[in-house]
Amino acid sequence: MTTTSATPRLAVRHLTKRFGALIANDDVSLTIAPGELHCLLGENGAGKSTFSACLYGLLQPEAGEIEIDGVTAELTSPAKAIASGIGMVHQHFVLVPSFTVLENIVVGTGSGLRLDMTAARGRILDLSRQFGLEIAPDRLVADLSVGEKQWVEIVKALYLGARLLILDEPTAVLTPQESERLFAIIQQLKASGIAVILISHKMNEVMRSDRVSVLRKGRLVGTVTTKDVTRDDLTMMMVGRPVAQVHARSKPGAGETALSFTGVSLAKGGRTHLKNVTLDLAAGEIIGIAGVAGNGQDELLEAVAGLVRPDSGSIHLRGEDIGALSVHDIARRGVGYVPSDRFRDGLVSDFSIAENLILGQHWDERWRSGPFLDETATRRSAEQAIASYSVMASGPDMLCGRLSGGNAQKVILAREFAKARHLLLCNQPTRGVDIGVIEFVHGELLRKREEGCAILLVSEELEDIFALSDRIAVMFRGEILGIFPRHEADIARIGPLMAGHAHGAAA
């Protein structure tokens, strides 16, 4: 059959997907044209990932029809979805680290032993060139940056013949520079007629699409043409109320020193992660660490949490040298730690919400009744956390692996914010959470600060850093290149430092 521009690339009609009593996608219908960039927008748990998983054959909807280029598609497995021209880049990469880029792209392409590697290499290079992806076929995937892995995933989808590409929160793990690259690549894809479904919580990205479909509690609220709407219109459609971005805050109090780094250095794997870091953080103060990911921010927080040991220098928590203390001993002193990778370091997928909320704190007397865990107390506290963080869950017993991405993040925030009596180490707290939850998290961070908690905040989102910090420190290659009171910091001042240009760095 012939494909005219009037035939949608994708037509979904009346798609319904249930998990038990929960309707994750409720009678969703939409169309996407060839070359269209279509965003899916919605609160955490609205059903975006579920919708994508149905399109990619990972989940089977109970009802609905899917057509690709006018042909009904039976999407009962990813292999069928690929054969129908659908590609997907997963949020958690599925590449094999010990294989080369070329091997990763051709594995499972079904050509068996007859695969012509020379021809495959040629096609991969052609595709990379055509779409501006710059990938080296012989490099090991293990050696690639997060962004480079994503380009490989995209080339793989194109190699397999994708005419519709689904990207589920691709930029959550990319640096701002890599995100820009991704949008340039998307432009190339569009120009060659490939349709793209993009899921993102970042409004500035959503505003770059052609059309937006908004989901709320599994239902399609509507599909709009992006240039006809404002961000506020979209927020209203998604949350049902306007979201304030600014919180009132008091002047920073001159609290006692809560945390101090003195000449802290750390090198591992032949790289310098921390270089002579000296920094004091007061009780009731928020210091925001600005920097491109991978410049020592993770290690700075890990060193305080006791996960890595510096090679030299010392770290004091409220006057006590914590250099020899274990992770648990540090946590017991009232330190909360929100890690950047929620499922690697923060949550156990096979544990319930209630269990995850007390993870690492079973020693706490709040959860004990004699030598035993007090289940009534843990359940009650889990119910409270679910309510105050609006976690979309069936209850305290729900396994964390079944939560949507943003709702899983809320569980970590609830646990660590509660633990942080004196110090909160926060790495990318708003990653993957919707706009309403960002507002809530900002409010909670400022409330902790009012209570006298010291907060060390790492975020790739400069909006977080500017909205919350009392002082802003810029890290580059493990070194603090400058530290400024917030009113003296603007992007013109900290931008060059983030790129390593240290001219005029303040003390």
Ligand SMILES: Nc1ncnc2c1ncn2[C@@H]1O[C@H](COP(=O)(O)OP(=O)(O)OP(=O)(O)O)[C@@H](O)[C@H]1O
């Ligand atoms: N395997 C599962 N079992 C039970 N419930 C599930 C399962 N997978 C998803 N859900 C539920 O379906 C709903 C929709 O989840 P989904 O992951 O599609 O949300 P989302 O819109 O992608 O959210 P986020 O922005 O947080 O990623 C959530 O309430 C989630 O808990």
Ligand SMILES: [Mg+2]
């Ligand atoms: Mg999701």
